[in-house]
Amino acid sequence: MINQTVQTLTIAGTDSGGGAGVMADIKTMQERHVFAAAVVVAVTAQNTIGVQDFMAMPKKMIEEQFASVAGDLKIRACKTGMLADVATVEAVVENLKKYDLGPLTVDPVMIAKGGARLLSEDAIATVRNELLPLADLLTPNLPEAEELTGTKIETKDQMTTAAKKLQELGVKNVIIKGGHQTSSKESSDFVLLESGKSFWVSSPRIDTVRTHGTGDTLSSCITAEIAKGKDMETAIRIGKKYVQATIANGIEVGHGHGPLNHWAKISDEEVED
Ligand SMILES: Nc1ncnc2c1ncn2[C@@H]1O[C@H](COP(=O)(O)OP(=O)(O)O)[C@@H](O)[C@H]1O
C-alpha cells in the first residue's frame, strides 16, 4: 500500500506572470515534495513590471472551492496570501473555522513590490482582528508589520518589539522578514516562537531585481515543511535556505522584478524527507 501523499493548500490570488501568489506557492510546494491544492480568492493581471488589474472572487465561489477541497483532500497545512478586501478576508476566516486544514501560515500580503495594493486599507483591521488569532505562523515583511502593529520599524530592536506585539494579537509564532532593509549587507529575519524562544535567520543580501515572490516562496516552503511534520524552527530555517537558493540561482524571465528560480536545490541534510 502506498503511503498517503502529504497534501497542502494555498488560499491566495493568482499572478498571470507566474512569479508570485498561487503560482509561486504551488511551484514551491511541488519542489518541496508535497501535493499543492489551491483556493483562488482573487485573480490578478500581473507581470514582472507590475500589477495591471485584479478582481476578487465572489464569496460563493470561495466557499465552493473550500468545500471541494475539504470534501475530498486531507490537507496537512495551509497558508493564506493575497486576500484583496474585507469581504474576501471574512469569507476566508469563515471557511478556515469551518474546516480542519491543519496549521495555518498567514502571509499578510498588502502591497506588491511594484507598489500595487493587494489588500484594501480597510481590510487591514479585519486581518488583524479576525485572521491573526487563527494563525500558527505570521510572516509579515517590514511595511506589513508596521501596519499591523501601528509602529515604525527601522532597527533590529524595533523588529523584536514588533514581533512581541504581533504575538499579543493572538498569533503563535512570528517571523518578521527583513528583505526591505536594503541598506543592510545581510537579509535578516527575526523569529519569535510560541515557546518564547527567539532568533535571527540571516543570509547574505543578493544584489538583484529578481526578487518577485520572495515572501510567497518563503511562506509556502515553511507550510510544506510543517505539513511534512517538521517543527516550526526547522521549517523556518529550511524556508530561509530555500528562498536564498531561489534568489541566488536567478533565472531570466520578464523585464522588471523577475521571478525566483524555484528549481533551486538545497543540500540533502536540509531536505531530509
Ligand atoms: N535581495 C535579497 N537577498 C537575500 N534575501 C532576500 C532578498 N530579498 C528578500 N530576501 C529574503 O526573502 C524573504 C522574503 O522577504 P521580503 O522580501 O521582506 O518579503 P516580501 O516578498 O513579502 O516583501 C526573507 O527571508 C528575506 O530575508
Ligand SMILES: Cc1ncc(COP(=O)(O)OP(=O)(O)O)c(N)n1
Ligand atoms: C497574487 C499575488 N500575491 C502576492 C503577491 C506578493 O508577493 P510577494 O512574495 O510579497 O512578492 P512581491 O510582490 O513583493 O514581489 C503578488 N505580487 N501577487
